Amino acid sequence: MSGRILIVDDETDMLQLLERILSDETDHAVATRSDPETALAAFRECPFDLVITDLKMPKMGGIRLLDELKTIHPDVSVILMTAYGTIETAVEAIRKGAFDYITKPFRRERILVTVGKAMEWQAIVRENRTLRRALASKEDLDAMVGSSAAMKEIFERIRQVAPTNGTVTITGESGTGKELVARAVHGLSRRAARQMVTINCAALPENVMESELFGHVKGAFTGAWQDKKGLVAEAHQSTLFLDEIGDLSPTLQTKLLRLLQEGEYKPVGGVATQKADLRIIAATNHDLKADIEAKIFREDLYYRLNVLRFHLPPLRERKSDIPRLAYHFLRKYAAINDKAIREISPSAMEALFSQDFPGNVRELENLIERGVIFCRADALEVRDLWLDNDGGPPPGDASSDLYSRPFREAKDEAILNFHRRYIGRLLQNSGGNISRAAETAGIQRQYLHRLMKEAGIEAEGFRGDAGSGTS
Ligand SMILES: Nc1ncnc2c1ncn2[C@@H]1O[C@H](COP(=O)(O)OP(=O)(O)OP(=O)(O)O)[C@@H](O)[C@H]1O
Ligand SMILES: [Mg+2]
Numbered sequence: 001m002s003g004r005i006l007i008v009d010d011e012t013d014m015l016q017l018l019e020r021i022l023s024d025e026t027d028h029a030v031a032t033r034s035d036p037e038t039a040l041a042a043f044r045e046c047p048f049d050l051v052i053t054d055l056k057m058p059k060m061g062g063i064r065l066l067d068e069l070k071t072i073h074p075d076v077s078v079i080l081m082t083a084y085g086t087i088e089t090a091v092e093a094i095r096k097g098a099f100d101y102i103t104k105p106f107r108r109e110r111i112l113v114t115v116g117k118a119m120e121w122q123a124i125v126r127e128n129r130t131l132r133r134a135l136a137s138k139e140d141l142d143a144m145v146g147s148s149a150a151m152k153e154i155f156e157r158i159r160q161v162a163p164t165n166g167t168v169t170i171t172g173e174s175g176t177g178k179e180l181v182a183r184a185v186h187g188l189s190r191r192a193a194r195q196m197v198t199i200n201c202a203a204l205p206e207n208v209m210e211s212e213l214f215g216h217v218k219g220a221f222t223g224a225w226q227d228k229k230g231l232v233a234e235a236h237q238s239t240l241f242l243d244e245i246g247d248l249s250p251t252l253q254t255k256l257l258r259l260l261q262e263g264e265y266k267p268v269g270g271v272a273t274q275k276a277d278l279r280i281i282a283a284t285n286h287d288l289k290a291d292i293e294a295k296i297f298r299e300d301l302y303y304r305l306n307v308l309r310f311h312l313p314p315l316r317e318r319k320s321d322i323p324r325l326a327y328h329f330l331r332k333y334a335a336i337n338d339k340a341i342r343e344i345s346p347s348a349m350e351a352l353f354s355q356d357f358p359g360n361v362r363e364l365e366n367l368i369e370r371g372v373i374f375c376r377a378d379a380l381e382v383r384d385l386w387l388d389n390d391g392g393p394p395p396g397d398a399s400s401d402l403y404s405r406p407f408r409e410a411k412d413e414a415i416l417n418f419h420r421r422y423i424g425r426l427l428q429n430s431g432g433n434i435s436r437a438a439e440t441a442g443i444q445r446q447y448l449h450r451l452m453k454e455a456g457i458e459a460e461g462f463r464g465d466a467g468s469g470t471s
Pocket of ligand 2: 178179243
Protein backbone atom coordinates (compact mmCIF):
# COMPACT_ATOMS: atom_id res chain seq x y z
CA MET A 1 0.00 0.00 0.00
CA SER A 2 1.47 3.35 -0.95
CA GLY A 3 1.59 6.19 1.52
CA ARG A 4 2.65 9.80 1.92
CA ILE A 5 6.16 10.90 2.84
CA LEU A 6 7.37 14.39 3.72
CA ILE A 7 11.07 15.30 3.69
CA VAL A 8 12.28 18.36 5.63
CA ASP A 9 15.79 19.73 5.30
CA ASP A 10 17.21 23.24 4.93
CA GLU A 11 19.75 21.93 2.43
CA THR A 12 17.99 21.73 -0.91
CA ASP A 13 20.60 19.35 -2.35
CA MET A 14 19.72 16.82 0.26
CA LEU A 15 16.00 17.32 -0.36
CA GLN A 16 16.39 16.67 -4.05
CA LEU A 17 18.61 13.65 -3.55
CA LEU A 18 16.21 12.01 -1.13
CA GLU A 19 13.19 12.87 -3.17
CA ARG A 20 14.76 11.26 -6.22
CA ILE A 21 15.74 8.08 -4.37
CA LEU A 22 12.31 7.62 -2.83
CA SER A 23 10.37 8.50 -5.98
CA ASP A 24 12.47 6.14 -8.09
CA GLU A 25 12.54 3.21 -5.74
CA THR A 26 9.17 3.30 -3.99
CA ASP A 27 5.60 4.05 -5.00
CA HIS A 28 4.95 6.45 -2.13
CA ALA A 29 3.95 10.05 -2.76
CA VAL A 30 6.86 12.28 -1.75
CA ALA A 31 6.70 15.97 -0.77
CA THR A 32 9.56 18.24 0.34
CA ARG A 33 9.86 21.36 2.48
CA SER A 34 13.01 23.31 3.27
CA ASP A 35 11.51 25.05 6.27
CA PRO A 36 10.10 23.28 9.37
CA GLU A 37 7.33 25.89 9.77
CA THR A 38 5.91 25.32 6.31
CA ALA A 39 6.41 21.60 6.82
CA LEU A 40 4.20 21.81 9.92
CA ALA A 41 1.59 23.79 8.02
CA ALA A 42 1.52 21.18 5.26
CA PHE A 43 1.30 18.42 7.82
CA ARG A 44 -1.59 20.14 9.58
CA GLU A 45 -3.42 20.47 6.30
CA CYS A 46 -3.12 16.78 5.61
CA PRO A 47 -0.99 14.47 7.76
CA PHE A 48 1.78 12.33 6.22
CA ASP A 49 2.51 8.76 7.21
CA LEU A 50 6.23 9.39 7.45
CA VAL A 51 8.30 12.53 7.97
CA ILE A 52 12.05 12.41 7.35
CA THR A 53 13.68 15.46 8.87
CA ASP A 54 17.11 16.91 9.37
CA LEU A 55 18.14 17.37 12.99
CA LYS A 56 19.93 20.73 12.78
CA MET A 57 17.97 23.42 11.05
CA PRO A 58 17.72 27.14 11.74
CA LYS A 59 14.51 28.31 13.49
CA MET A 60 13.33 24.89 14.55
CA GLY A 61 15.38 21.78 15.21
CA GLY A 62 14.36 18.27 14.26
CA ILE A 63 13.53 17.27 17.82
CA ARG A 64 11.15 20.23 18.23
CA LEU A 65 9.57 19.40 14.90
CA LEU A 66 9.17 15.80 16.03
CA ASP A 67 7.36 17.01 19.15
CA GLU A 68 5.01 19.20 17.17
CA LEU A 69 4.25 16.50 14.62
CA LYS A 70 3.47 14.02 17.37
CA THR A 71 1.03 16.41 19.04
CA ILE A 72 -0.80 16.92 15.77
CA HIS A 73 -0.82 13.26 14.88
CA PRO A 74 0.57 10.81 17.48
CA ASP A 75 0.72 7.94 15.00
CA VAL A 76 3.07 9.61 12.53
CA SER A 77 6.46 7.95 11.95
CA VAL A 78 9.45 10.29 12.04
CA ILE A 79 13.00 9.52 10.91
CA LEU A 80 15.73 11.96 11.93
CA MET A 81 18.91 12.53 9.93
CA THR A 82 22.02 14.31 10.97
CA ALA A 83 25.61 14.80 10.04
CA TYR A 84 26.41 15.29 13.69
CA GLY A 85 25.09 11.95 14.88
CA THR A 86 25.74 11.42 18.51
CA ILE A 87 24.38 8.66 20.68
CA GLU A 88 22.71 11.16 23.03
CA THR A 89 20.66 12.81 20.32
CA ALA A 90 19.70 9.45 18.90
CA VAL A 91 18.51 8.29 22.31
CA GLU A 92 16.57 11.49 22.89
CA ALA A 93 14.91 11.24 19.50
CA ILE A 94 13.86 7.64 20.04
CA ARG A 95 12.63 8.45 23.54
CA LYS A 96 10.48 11.21 22.07
CA GLY A 97 8.91 8.77 19.69
CA ALA A 98 11.07 8.93 16.57
CA PHE A 99 10.85 5.79 14.48
CA ASP A 100 14.54 5.70 13.70
CA TYR A 101 17.66 7.72 13.28
CA ILE A 102 20.18 7.81 10.41
CA THR A 103 23.50 9.55 10.07
CA LYS A 104 24.63 11.49 7.01
CA PRO A 105 26.11 10.64 4.66
CA PHE A 106 24.06 7.49 4.22
CA ARG A 107 23.95 4.80 1.64
CA ARG A 108 20.94 4.51 -0.64
CA GLU A 109 20.25 1.02 0.70
CA ARG A 110 20.21 2.19 4.28
CA ILE A 111 17.57 4.86 3.69
CA LEU A 112 15.41 2.52 1.62
CA VAL A 113 15.43 -0.19 4.28
CA THR A 114 14.55 2.28 7.05
CA VAL A 115 11.77 3.89 5.03
CA GLY A 116 10.43 0.42 4.15
CA LYS A 117 10.24 -0.53 7.81
CA ALA A 118 8.56 2.73 8.75
CA MET A 119 5.92 2.28 6.07
CA GLU A 120 5.29 -1.32 7.16
CA TRP A 121 4.80 -0.02 10.64
CA GLN A 122 2.32 2.55 9.31
CA ALA A 123 0.31 -0.22 7.68
CA ILE A 124 0.06 -1.97 11.04
CA VAL A 125 -0.97 1.26 12.74
CA ARG A 126 -3.67 1.77 10.13
CA GLU A 127 -4.99 -1.72 10.58
CA ASN A 128 -5.05 -1.29 14.34
CA ARG A 129 -6.94 1.91 13.96
CA THR A 130 -9.59 0.20 11.88
CA LEU A 131 -9.89 -2.62 14.40
CA ARG A 132 -10.05 -0.22 17.28
CA ARG A 133 -12.77 1.72 15.52
CA ALA A 134 -14.83 -1.39 14.87
CA LEU A 135 -14.48 -2.42 18.47
CA ALA A 136 -15.24 1.02 19.88
CA SER A 137 -18.35 1.43 17.78
CA LYS A 138 -19.66 -1.92 18.90
CA GLU A 139 -19.18 -0.94 22.51
CA ASP A 140 -20.74 2.43 21.94
CA LEU A 141 -23.95 1.16 20.43
CA ASP A 142 -24.06 -1.78 22.81
CA ALA A 143 -24.00 0.66 25.68
CA MET A 144 -27.37 1.95 24.54
CA VAL A 145 -30.47 -0.13 24.91
CA GLY A 146 -34.05 0.48 23.98
CA SER A 147 -36.87 -1.32 22.28
CA SER A 148 -39.40 1.46 21.81
CA ALA A 149 -40.11 2.55 18.26
CA ALA A 150 -38.63 5.95 19.13
CA MET A 151 -35.32 4.46 20.26
CA LYS A 152 -35.11 2.02 17.37
CA GLU A 153 -35.44 4.92 15.00
CA ILE A 154 -32.73 6.78 16.89
CA PHE A 155 -30.35 3.80 16.63
CA GLU A 156 -31.04 3.58 12.93
CA ARG A 157 -30.37 7.28 12.41
CA ILE A 158 -27.16 7.12 14.44
CA ARG A 159 -25.86 4.55 11.96
CA GLN A 160 -26.83 6.70 9.01
CA VAL A 161 -25.56 9.98 10.34
CA ALA A 162 -22.33 8.85 12.02
CA PRO A 163 -20.16 8.39 8.89
CA THR A 164 -21.03 11.85 7.56
CA ASN A 165 -19.32 14.97 8.75
CA GLY A 166 -22.52 16.85 9.55
CA THR A 167 -22.97 18.82 12.73
CA VAL A 168 -25.27 17.03 15.13
CA THR A 169 -27.52 18.50 17.78
CA ILE A 170 -29.08 16.35 20.45
CA THR A 171 -31.97 17.64 22.52
CA GLY A 172 -33.90 16.07 25.34
CA GLU A 173 -34.57 16.35 29.05
CA SER A 174 -31.84 15.70 31.55
CA GLY A 175 -30.92 12.02 31.86
CA THR A 176 -32.42 10.89 28.55
CA GLY A 177 -29.09 9.71 27.13
CA LYS A 178 -27.84 12.67 25.08
CA GLU A 179 -24.22 12.01 25.92
CA LEU A 180 -24.61 8.36 24.98
CA VAL A 181 -25.93 9.34 21.57
CA ALA A 182 -22.97 11.69 21.09
CA ARG A 183 -20.56 8.87 21.96
CA ALA A 184 -22.27 6.48 19.60
CA VAL A 185 -22.18 8.96 16.71
CA HIS A 186 -18.49 9.58 17.29
CA GLY A 187 -17.78 5.89 17.82
CA LEU A 188 -19.28 4.94 14.48
CA SER A 189 -17.65 7.80 12.59
CA ARG A 190 -14.45 7.92 10.59
CA ARG A 191 -13.00 9.95 13.45
CA ALA A 192 -13.44 7.16 15.96
CA ALA A 193 -9.76 6.28 16.19
CA ARG A 194 -9.29 9.52 18.14
CA GLN A 195 -10.90 10.31 21.43
CA MET A 196 -13.95 12.53 21.47
CA VAL A 197 -13.23 15.80 23.28
CA THR A 198 -15.99 16.98 25.61
CA ILE A 199 -16.66 20.35 27.18
CA ASN A 200 -19.56 21.47 29.30
CA CYS A 201 -20.53 24.98 28.21
CA ALA A 202 -22.34 25.70 31.45
CA ALA A 203 -19.42 24.88 33.68
CA LEU A 204 -17.03 27.78 33.15
CA PRO A 205 -17.07 31.59 33.16
CA GLU A 206 -16.95 33.13 29.69
CA ASN A 207 -13.29 34.17 29.56
CA VAL A 208 -12.04 30.84 30.89
CA MET A 209 -14.34 29.04 28.53
CA GLU A 210 -12.99 30.96 25.55
CA SER A 211 -9.36 30.09 26.24
CA GLU A 212 -10.36 26.54 27.11
CA LEU A 213 -12.06 26.20 23.73
CA PHE A 214 -9.77 28.16 21.45
CA GLY A 215 -6.53 28.22 23.41
CA HIS A 216 -4.46 31.35 24.04
CA VAL A 217 -1.12 32.80 23.08
CA LYS A 218 1.62 33.67 25.51
CA GLY A 219 0.93 37.02 27.19
CA ALA A 220 -2.74 37.14 26.19
CA PHE A 221 -3.66 37.83 29.81
CA THR A 222 -2.03 37.78 33.22
CA GLY A 223 -0.91 34.27 33.89
CA ALA A 224 -0.69 33.24 30.24
CA TRP A 225 2.96 32.29 30.51
CA GLN A 226 3.00 30.30 27.36
CA ASP A 227 0.89 29.36 24.37
CA LYS A 228 -1.84 26.94 25.24
CA LYS A 229 -3.69 24.70 22.87
CA GLY A 230 -7.47 24.78 23.15
CA LEU A 231 -9.94 21.94 22.94
CA VAL A 232 -10.74 22.82 19.34
CA ALA A 233 -7.12 22.04 18.47
CA GLU A 234 -7.19 18.98 20.66
CA ALA A 235 -10.21 17.71 18.78
CA HIS A 236 -8.26 17.88 15.51
CA GLN A 237 -9.49 15.06 13.27
CA SER A 238 -11.86 14.06 16.03
CA THR A 239 -15.18 15.18 17.46
CA LEU A 240 -15.81 18.08 19.82
CA PHE A 241 -18.83 17.48 22.03
CA LEU A 242 -20.30 20.74 23.30
CA ASP A 243 -22.56 19.76 26.16
CA GLU A 244 -25.19 22.24 27.41
CA ILE A 245 -24.74 24.40 24.33
CA GLY A 246 -27.75 26.45 25.41
CA ASP A 247 -25.58 28.00 28.10
CA LEU A 248 -22.90 29.31 25.75
CA SER A 249 -22.43 33.09 26.09
CA PRO A 250 -23.39 35.37 23.16
CA THR A 251 -19.74 36.23 22.39
CA LEU A 252 -18.77 32.60 22.23
CA GLN A 253 -21.84 31.79 20.18
CA THR A 254 -20.48 34.22 17.57
CA LYS A 255 -17.04 32.60 17.64
CA LEU A 256 -18.52 29.15 17.40
CA LEU A 257 -20.57 30.24 14.41
CA ARG A 258 -17.39 31.35 12.67
CA LEU A 259 -15.77 28.02 13.45
CA LEU A 260 -18.75 26.22 11.95
CA GLN A 261 -19.02 28.43 8.88
CA GLU A 262 -15.38 29.05 8.07
CA GLY A 263 -13.65 26.21 9.87
CA GLU A 264 -11.48 28.92 11.42
CA TYR A 265 -10.80 30.40 14.82
CA LYS A 266 -8.33 32.57 16.70
CA PRO A 267 -6.76 31.69 20.03
CA VAL A 268 -7.26 34.33 22.73
CA GLY A 269 -4.76 37.15 22.11
CA GLY A 270 -3.69 35.65 18.79
CA VAL A 271 -3.70 37.38 15.42
CA ALA A 272 -3.28 34.44 13.09
CA THR A 273 -6.38 32.43 12.31
CA GLN A 274 -6.13 28.70 12.77
CA LYS A 275 -7.74 26.03 10.66
CA ALA A 276 -9.80 23.38 12.35
CA ASP A 277 -10.70 19.93 11.16
CA LEU A 278 -13.29 18.62 13.55
CA ARG A 279 -16.86 17.54 13.81
CA ILE A 280 -19.14 19.22 16.27
CA ILE A 281 -21.84 17.53 18.27
CA ALA A 282 -23.90 19.71 20.57
CA ALA A 283 -26.40 18.79 23.25
CA THR A 284 -28.86 20.75 25.30
CA ASN A 285 -31.88 20.31 27.50
CA HIS A 286 -32.98 23.86 26.72
CA ASP A 287 -35.70 24.63 24.27
CA LEU A 288 -33.43 26.51 21.87
CA LYS A 289 -36.37 27.88 19.87
CA ALA A 290 -37.61 29.58 23.03
CA ASP A 291 -34.08 30.83 23.72
CA ILE A 292 -34.03 32.36 20.25
CA GLU A 293 -37.30 34.17 20.90
CA ALA A 294 -35.91 35.38 24.20
CA LYS A 295 -32.87 36.62 22.24
CA ILE A 296 -30.38 34.60 24.25
CA PHE A 297 -29.49 32.18 21.48
CA ARG A 298 -28.40 33.16 17.97
CA GLU A 299 -30.79 32.01 15.32
CA ASP A 300 -28.09 31.61 12.65
CA LEU A 301 -26.08 29.42 15.01
CA TYR A 302 -29.17 27.38 15.71
CA TYR A 303 -29.60 26.58 12.02
CA ARG A 304 -25.91 25.77 11.64
CA LEU A 305 -26.04 23.36 14.55
CA ASN A 306 -29.32 21.85 13.65
CA VAL A 307 -28.19 20.12 10.46
CA LEU A 308 -28.74 16.67 11.92
CA ARG A 309 -30.96 16.59 14.91
CA PHE A 310 -31.79 13.96 17.47
CA HIS A 311 -34.54 14.39 19.99
CA LEU A 312 -34.64 11.97 22.88
CA PRO A 313 -38.14 11.61 24.26
CA PRO A 314 -38.52 11.53 28.06
CA LEU A 315 -38.69 8.03 29.51
CA ARG A 316 -42.32 8.48 30.58
CA GLU A 317 -43.23 8.75 26.88
CA ARG A 318 -41.49 5.49 25.98
CA LYS A 319 -42.24 3.24 28.89
CA SER A 320 -41.80 0.15 26.73
CA ASP A 321 -38.04 0.81 27.11
CA ILE A 322 -38.27 0.27 30.87
CA PRO A 323 -37.89 -3.56 30.97
CA ARG A 324 -34.81 -3.65 28.76
CA LEU A 325 -33.21 -0.73 30.51
CA ALA A 326 -34.04 -2.15 33.93
CA TYR A 327 -32.47 -5.51 33.06
CA HIS A 328 -29.49 -3.79 31.47
CA PHE A 329 -28.83 -1.89 34.71
CA LEU A 330 -29.61 -4.94 36.83
CA ARG A 331 -26.87 -6.91 35.07
CA LYS A 332 -24.48 -3.99 35.30
CA TYR A 333 -24.92 -3.37 39.02
CA ALA A 334 -25.25 -7.01 39.99
CA ALA A 335 -21.84 -7.53 38.38
CA ILE A 336 -20.34 -4.45 40.03
CA ASN A 337 -21.69 -5.43 43.45
CA ASP A 338 -20.96 -9.10 42.94
CA LYS A 339 -24.54 -10.19 43.52
CA ALA A 340 -26.41 -13.03 41.90
CA ILE A 341 -29.65 -11.17 41.22
CA ARG A 342 -31.11 -12.38 37.96
CA GLU A 343 -34.65 -11.18 37.88
CA ILE A 344 -36.99 -8.34 38.51
CA SER A 345 -40.22 -9.56 40.07
CA PRO A 346 -43.38 -8.83 38.09
CA SER A 347 -44.66 -6.53 40.81
CA ALA A 348 -41.38 -4.64 40.92
CA MET A 349 -41.55 -4.21 37.15
CA GLU A 350 -45.10 -3.05 37.45
CA ALA A 351 -44.04 -0.58 40.10
CA LEU A 352 -41.37 0.75 37.74
CA PHE A 353 -43.99 1.22 35.08
CA SER A 354 -46.03 3.31 37.45
CA GLN A 355 -43.22 5.84 37.87
CA ASP A 356 -42.98 9.12 36.00
CA PHE A 357 -39.20 9.34 36.06
CA PRO A 358 -38.66 13.08 35.96
CA GLY A 359 -34.93 12.25 35.98
CA ASN A 360 -35.45 9.87 33.05
CA VAL A 361 -33.04 6.99 32.37
CA ARG A 362 -30.54 8.28 34.91
CA GLU A 363 -33.22 8.06 37.61
CA LEU A 364 -34.14 4.53 36.60
CA GLU A 365 -30.47 3.59 36.66
CA ASN A 366 -30.04 5.01 40.17
CA LEU A 367 -33.16 3.22 41.34
CA ILE A 368 -31.94 -0.12 40.09
CA GLU A 369 -28.47 0.45 41.50
CA ARG A 370 -29.94 1.16 44.93
CA GLY A 371 -32.27 -1.81 44.57
CA VAL A 372 -29.40 -4.14 43.79
CA ILE A 373 -27.57 -2.95 46.89
CA PHE A 374 -30.61 -3.57 49.12
CA CYS A 375 -31.75 -6.78 47.50
CA ARG A 376 -30.93 -9.98 49.34
CA ALA A 377 -32.73 -12.52 47.20
CA ASP A 378 -32.19 -13.52 43.60
CA ALA A 379 -34.96 -11.28 42.33
CA LEU A 380 -35.47 -7.57 42.74
CA GLU A 381 -38.68 -6.92 44.65
CA VAL A 382 -40.84 -3.83 45.03
CA ARG A 383 -39.54 -3.25 48.52
CA ASP A 384 -35.97 -3.08 47.24
CA LEU A 385 -36.84 -0.14 45.04
CA TRP A 386 -37.84 2.29 47.78
CA LEU A 387 -40.14 4.05 45.41
CA ASP A 388 -42.18 6.05 47.84
CA ASN A 389 -39.55 8.22 49.42
CA ASP A 390 -36.05 9.35 48.85
CA GLY A 391 -34.36 6.25 50.06
CA GLY A 392 -34.79 6.70 53.77
CA PRO A 393 -37.50 5.42 56.08
CA PRO A 394 -40.62 7.61 56.20
CA PRO A 395 -40.06 10.51 58.58
CA GLY A 396 -41.82 10.39 61.95
CA ASP A 397 -42.69 6.75 61.55
CA ALA A 398 -44.93 5.33 64.22
CA SER A 399 -42.64 2.56 65.33
CA SER A 400 -40.17 4.42 67.48
CA ASP A 401 -37.91 1.42 67.90
CA LEU A 402 -37.57 1.05 64.14
CA TYR A 403 -33.90 1.93 64.18
CA SER A 404 -32.93 -0.68 66.72
CA ARG A 405 -34.37 -3.54 64.65
CA PRO A 406 -32.61 -5.50 61.90
CA PHE A 407 -32.52 -3.44 58.74
CA ARG A 408 -34.53 -5.77 56.59
CA GLU A 409 -37.31 -6.05 59.11
CA ALA A 410 -37.39 -2.34 59.82
CA LYS A 411 -37.49 -1.53 56.14
CA ASP A 412 -40.35 -3.92 55.45
CA GLU A 413 -42.33 -2.45 58.26
CA ALA A 414 -41.63 1.14 57.25
CA ILE A 415 -42.75 0.41 53.72
CA LEU A 416 -45.85 -1.40 54.88
CA ASN A 417 -46.72 1.56 57.11
CA PHE A 418 -46.28 3.91 54.24
CA HIS A 419 -48.46 1.74 52.00
CA ARG A 420 -51.18 1.71 54.61
CA ARG A 421 -51.14 5.47 55.04
CA TYR A 422 -50.93 6.17 51.35
CA ILE A 423 -53.60 3.71 50.26
CA GLY A 424 -55.80 4.69 53.15
CA ARG A 425 -55.73 8.33 52.12
CA LEU A 426 -56.16 7.40 48.49
CA LEU A 427 -59.29 5.34 49.11
CA GLN A 428 -60.66 7.91 51.46
CA ASN A 429 -60.45 10.52 48.72
CA SER A 430 -62.04 8.26 46.15
CA GLY A 431 -64.80 7.16 48.48
CA GLY A 432 -63.62 3.55 48.21
CA ASN A 433 -63.66 3.56 44.40
CA ILE A 434 -60.64 1.44 43.46
CA SER A 435 -60.51 2.38 39.79
CA ARG A 436 -60.50 6.07 40.60
CA ALA A 437 -57.89 5.59 43.33
CA ALA A 438 -55.62 3.70 40.96
CA GLU A 439 -55.98 6.42 38.37
CA THR A 440 -55.08 9.14 40.85
CA ALA A 441 -52.01 7.20 41.97
CA GLY A 442 -51.01 6.50 38.39
CA ILE A 443 -50.84 2.76 38.96
CA GLN A 444 -52.68 -0.23 37.55
CA ARG A 445 -55.90 -1.27 39.20
CA GLN A 446 -54.59 -4.82 39.73
CA TYR A 447 -51.45 -3.46 41.30
CA LEU A 448 -53.47 -1.37 43.74
CA HIS A 449 -55.49 -4.47 44.59
CA ARG A 450 -52.33 -6.35 45.42
CA LEU A 451 -51.00 -3.50 47.56
CA MET A 452 -54.29 -3.37 49.42
CA LYS A 453 -54.17 -7.07 50.08
CA GLU A 454 -50.60 -6.87 51.37
CA ALA A 455 -51.56 -3.95 53.60
CA GLY A 456 -54.74 -5.67 54.77
CA ILE A 457 -57.01 -2.87 53.56
CA GLU A 458 -60.45 -3.34 52.12
CA ALA A 459 -62.34 -0.84 50.03
CA GLU A 460 -65.61 -1.42 51.81
CA GLY A 461 -64.48 0.52 54.82
CA PHE A 462 -64.22 3.67 52.73
CA ARG A 463 -67.58 3.55 51.09
CA GLY A 464 -70.57 5.45 52.39
CA ASP A 465 -69.74 7.58 55.38
CA ALA A 466 -67.11 5.32 56.83
CA GLY A 467 -64.02 7.05 58.27
CA SER A 468 -60.57 5.54 58.23
CA GLY A 469 -60.13 1.88 57.56
CA THR A 470 -56.41 1.88 58.11
CA SER A 471 -54.94 0.22 61.12
N1 LIG B 1 -30.71 4.10 26.08
C1 LIG B 1 -29.89 3.95 27.13
N2 LIG B 1 -29.31 2.77 27.37
C2 LIG B 1 -28.49 2.59 28.42
N3 LIG B 1 -28.17 3.54 29.29
C3 LIG B 1 -28.69 4.75 29.11
C4 LIG B 1 -29.58 5.03 28.01
N4 LIG B 1 -29.95 6.32 28.09
C5 LIG B 1 -29.33 6.84 29.16
N5 LIG B 1 -28.57 5.91 29.79
C6 LIG B 1 -27.76 6.10 31.01
O1 LIG B 1 -28.40 7.11 31.78
C7 LIG B 1 -27.45 8.02 32.30
C8 LIG B 1 -27.72 9.41 31.77
O2 LIG B 1 -27.44 9.46 30.39
P1 LIG B 1 -26.69 10.71 29.74
O3 LIG B 1 -25.62 11.21 30.63
O4 LIG B 1 -26.34 10.36 28.36
O5 LIG B 1 -27.90 11.74 29.76
P2 LIG B 1 -27.96 13.26 29.30
O6 LIG B 1 -29.16 13.38 28.43
O7 LIG B 1 -26.65 13.67 28.76
O8 LIG B 1 -28.28 13.99 30.68
P3 LIG B 1 -27.93 15.51 31.16
O9 LIG B 1 -28.79 16.43 30.35
O10 LIG B 1 -28.31 15.51 32.59
O11 LIG B 1 -26.48 15.69 30.92
C9 LIG B 1 -26.08 7.51 31.91
O12 LIG B 1 -25.54 6.74 32.97
C10 LIG B 1 -26.37 6.64 30.70
O13 LIG B 1 -25.43 5.62 30.61
MG1 LIG C 1 -25.25 15.02 29.53
